[in-house]
Amino acid sequence: MPTSKNSPRRAATRQGEDRYNDFRFSFESGEYRYDVEAPLLLHPDFDTLLIASRRHLTKKERRKVILKKVGAVTGREARARATEEVRLAGFLHHPKIARVFDFVVNNGTPFVVMEHSKGSFLFTLLDLAATVERLLPIPFAVHIAAEVADALAYAHECEDDSGTPLHIVHRAVGPMRIRLTVDGRVKLCNFGAAYSELAGRMPTPRDLLRGDPAYIAPELLRAIFAATQRKSDPLTAKELDGRADIFSLGLVLLEMLTAKYPLDPLGLLPDRPASRFPAGIRTEHSTWISLEVLANRVLRFGTEEVLRATGVVFEPLRALLVRALALDPAQRYRTAADFRDDLRGYLREIGAVNYGRQQVMDEVAITVRMATERKLLAAQPMEYGVLPDLEDLRDEEKSG
Structure with missing residues (x-):
């Protein structure tokens, strides 16, 4: 059995990061309106990922998507890389590869619009x-x-x-x-x-x-x-x-x-x-x-x-x-x-x-349940939304 964190990379905490409400904003691009609801991942070692609701402006069409910020480069190069990623994804049609829909720009920042799988x-x-x-x-x-x-x-x-x-x-x-x-x-x-x-x-x-x-x-x-x-x-x-x-x-x-x-x-x-x-x-x-x-x-x-x-x-x-x-x-x-x-x-x-x-579902469920039972963990996972928020757990402890 493992006796410690399996990498120093896993010692990262979310202390000092902004709360969910700081990432709520909306914008329109092309035929769609994007309502950003919460961050999914905010860490300097990885791409910034935001969960958004994508709604067609004229049709009754809505779906959850991931907006991936193209942040390693800026300006024309960022847009060019986003365009290239979307073009390449257009040839990748496989049930075990996450889909890419488009790229959008909000306030000069390009985002790649990707499939969101809960x-x-x-x-x-x-x-x-x-x-x-x-x-x-x-x-x-x-x-x-x-x-x-x-x-x-x-x-x-x-x-x-x-x-x-x-x-x-x-x-x-x-x-x-x-x-x-x-x-x-x-x-x-x-x-x-x-x-x-x-x-x-x-x-x-x-x-x-x-x-x-x-x-x-x-x-x-x-x-x-x-x-x-x-x-x-x-x-x-x-x-x-x-x-x-x-x-x-x-x-x-x-x-x-x-x-x-x-x-x-x-x-x-x-x-x-x-x-x-x-x-x-x-x-x-x-x-x-x-x-x-x-x-x-x-x-x-x-x-x-x-x-x-x-x-x-x-x-x-x-x-x-x-x-x-x-x-x-x-x-x-x-x-x-x-x-x-x-x-x-x-x-x-x-x-x-x-x-x-079914076996994958069971394994994930067991691990998440065990982690959730370890209340007031010193470090939450870098990915948001998998475990209850640390502040919510503290509130539960106080009310209990």
Whole structure:
């Protein structure tokens, strides 16, 4: 059983953040009116997400949506990136990929309009499980990973309207981009940092590390290193493919199985950084430790470290993780479909072939109930609305 928070990233509290009412505003864009109701996520390490009601101005059409603030860049570049994300999402039609509807601008700030699925992010569930010292069941972890791998398999093979491969790589697969809905579905979210060969796409700046550095594949880091030397676009379809997402998903699966973020152990750190990170490299969001330290942890996470981290995992699941987390992409699963099939095969081997939505719902419900019973928690999850608000809990205690 886990005995502590599974990562320093999970020590973040919401103290000092604005209350719900400070995020109530309305605006019109195109044929719709947007009434922002509350924040969903406010944290410097991730995209700002707001829950809004979207109402058609002339039709009786209303739905809840998520407004994702495009905040890492400003001006024309922000609008261009929002437009590109919406264009790319137009080719992604899969039940395990969250939909993107449009982008809107309010007071000069662009927002991407995304599907809202009531539930929680996997990150939040990991946070709550650590809080109540609960280890997630193996079938749950494997099922979630298999569902995400299925979504990735589709995205990696996606083509445009002319049949040209888009070579999509998500680049930000992590617990905060995996959504668990209230009816037990699993959805991969937020392709805003994705690499693709979409016609007219904006090249990645040489000094910008896109995606989530905490779950980044080593070849992405090496490409950034090389780009600073040759002064060119750091990524091309020849240098990057879906195996980068397989590595990221492998880290997520290992975290679910062990209740520990795989790159946290101090034993992975050299006495001093193994290599200097190129000066001037920036990320889209802040990182919970220095980028140089994080990069060296990723680049040092070789076979020996993987075997040590997977010591509590039984074969043959351990072998699947070792293959998914190979530093050399050539040694990894060739496709996300192959990884998905092996994960599903493992579920058959352990008699969990029918593990599905009902079991996911039950697991989430148990963990949330246990966390809710721990009243007056020192830290609420970063995602709003999953647990009762801390102030409400205090009011209940006083009235009781």
